[in-house]
Amino acid sequence: MSMSRRRAMEMGAGGALAAAAAACARPDQAASNDLAELDAVETAARIRSGELSAKEAVDAAIERASRVDKKLNAIAFKTFDRAREEAGTTSGPWAGVPSFVKDLDDVIGVPTGFGSRAFPGYKGKAQTPFMDSFLSLGVISLGKTTTPEFGLTATTEPVSTGKTRNPWNTEHSTGGSSGGAAALVAAGVTPIAHASDGGGSIRIPASCCGNVGLKVSRGRHQQARPETAGPITISVHGVQSRTVRDTATAIAALEAGRTDPSLPDVGLVTGPADKRVSIGFYLKGPYDRRVDPEVVAATENVARLCEGLGHRVEEIALPYRPGIEEAFVLYWAKNAAIAVKAWEETTGLKRNGLAFERFTLGLVDHYEAHADEFDSAVARLLAVEAEFNAMFETADVILSPVLASPPIRLGYLDAGLSFDEHLARVTDYAQFTGLYNIVGAPAISLPLSMSAAGLPIGAMFGARKGEEKTLLELSYELEQAAPWSARRPPIFG
Numbered sequence: 001m002s003m004s005r006r007r008a009m010e011m012g013a014g015g016a017l018a019a020a021a022a023a024c025a026r027p028d029q030a031a032s033n034d035l036a037e038l039d040a041v042e043t044a045a046r047i048r049s050g051e052l053s054a055k056e057a058v059d060a061a062i063e064r065a066s067r068v069d070k071k072l073n074a075i076a077f078k079t080f081d082r083a084r085e086e087a088g089t090t091s092g093p094w095a096g097v098p099s100f101v102k103d104l105d106d107v108i109g110v111p112t113g114f115g116s117r118a119f120p121g122y123k124g125k126a127q128t129p130f131m132d133s134f135l136s137l138g139v140i141s142l143g144k145t146t147t148p149e150f151g152l153t154a155t156t157e158p159v160s161t162g163k164t165r166n167p168w169n170t171e172h173s174t175g176g177s178s179g180g181a182a183a184l185v186a187a188g189v190t191p192i193a194h195a196s197d198g199g200g201s202i203r204i205p206a207s208c209c210g211n212v213g214l215k216v217s218r219g220r221h222q223q224a225r226p227e228t229a230g231p232i233t234i235s236v237h238g239v240q241s242r243t244v245r246d247t248a249t250a251i252a253a254l255e256a257g258r259t260d261p262s263l264p265d266v267g268l269v270t271g272p273a274d275k276r277v278s279i280g281f282y283l284k285g286p287y288d289r290r291v292d293p294e295v296v297a298a299t300e301n302v303a304r305l306c307e308g309l310g311h312r313v314e315e316i317a318l319p320y321r322p323g324i325e326e327a328f329v330l331y332w333a334k335n336a337a338i339a340v341k342a343w344e345e346t347t348g349l350k351r352n353g354l355a356f357e358r359f360t361l362g363l364v365d366h367y368e369a370h371a372d373e374f375d376s377a378v379a380r381l382l383a384v385e386a387e388f389n390a391m392f393e394t395a396d397v398i399l400s401p402v403l404a405s406p407p408i409r410l411g412y413l414d415a416g417l418s419f420d421e422h423l424a425r426v427t428d429y430a431q432f433t434g435l436y437n438i439v440g441a442p443a444i445s446l447p448l449s450m451s452a453a454g455l456p457i458g459a460m461f462g463a464r465k466g467e468e469k470t471l472l473e474l475s476y477e478l479e480q481a482a483p484w485s486a487r488r489p490p491i492f493g
Contacts, residue, residue, distance in 0.1 A: 072167060112124055145193060169455060178213075202445075
């Protein structure tokens with residue numbers, strides 16, 4: 001089920017969207033008096049009704065943030081005073097709902113550190129159109145969330161702010177690069193937080209922290225920032241949330257600014273579809289590398305769950321052309337090189353190990369050593385879409401793991417590792433997610449499983465470009481069939 005953007009506009013977009021989202025009942029939320037338990041839709045509904053004021057919502061979130069972040073270290077910069085001043089002054093479908101912004105994006109008047117030591121005291125003089133759109137939802141930002149340096153790796157342990165800890169087990173990683181956002185949402189500090197995904201950076205933390213994390217199609221939202229490495233826009237914006245309806249509401253509200261007009265409207269998806277879909281699933285990533293048996297078993301169980309719901313499920317092979325991962329790393333490395341070069345030109349300094357981490361400098365060196373191969377790498381990446389689309393000749397949706405193991409222990413991707421060791425570890429661990437960034441298709445991580453040690457294991461569902469609606473409808477169905485709403489980490493609220 002969905003509400004079209006045209007219909008929302010006829011009703012008055014913000015109010016119609018909020019009312020329609022709230023109408024998708026969540027009895028577990030309606031009965032709760034604990035603000036930490038509420039998702040963004042329910043929080044906004046209570047503020048609109050007058051049952052809760054925006055100031056009360058923000059003050060309660062600040063209190064939770066102050067207490068919880070002592071254990072998690074997920075906030076890079078706090079803007080609590082500014083949030084209190086803004087409470088009650090915003091409008092939009094989520095007016096008054098507390099949130100956070102990832103520390104890779106500028107918010108006017110707020111420091112941006114990019115997860116790096118290289119930008120002390122930096123404040124952007126402008127913010128992107130997407131950030132304008134996100135804040136126009138009416139959310140109140142409490143600050144910036146931690147991220148690895150430039151978002152370049154799959155854990156959030158930058159030298160600049162230190163290790164961000166997983167609320168399920170503080171000895172384990174939150175994932176990256178939206179690791180701080182994921183930790184704060186999972187811990188009930190705020191119901192949603194801004195995130196972005198350039199190689200898995202929404203889906204990986206969602207899997208590690210037990211959240212819902214949707215990477216949208218390329219062009220569904222306004223671009224994260226001007227893409228300068230080449231012709232492929234790999235990074236998209238989104239949110240971390242705990243409920244499918246929060247993610248669905250965000251998509252509907254933000255798609256008006258899309259940069260690809262050929263994409264079909266998603267609209268506001270409010271529940272499952274009656275139609276059964278065909279699901280192809282695979283358990284092995286590129287190069288047949290090891291996947292933890294717990295992850296394999298969890299993915300197989302999700303496949304059986306889907307089959308039990310009446311969907312047609314069949315195991316398939318991943319059509320992954322040799323050299324694609326190497327091409328993606330080179331593309332990723334050029335983005336790192338561009339960022340560091342811009343810093344050098346601005347500061348007049350040469351890159352060094354006091355400003356930048358070892359992995360970042362290694363990526364820059366990697367690009368410079370292989371720059372003559374860049375055009376052929378781009379050609380290989382552009383050729384992947386046809387092979388990707390071939391999977392959908394017999395399937396509507398693709399299921400796979402998000403990560404090759406449950407959340408890693410802190411230190412496994414430590415900043416002190418050699419570049420070669422870090423690269424080998426991160427590409428083994430995050431071997432499933434980058435494909436969707438290459439081809440620009442949507443994929444969602446759902447918190448459907450738990451490890452024997454009590455750590456979340458996400459399941460990733462992907463679809464053709466533009467088919468977010470299909471993924472959201474299936475996600476609603478799975479949320480109802482195998483609900484995760486009662487699961488809470490030891491550090492919560």
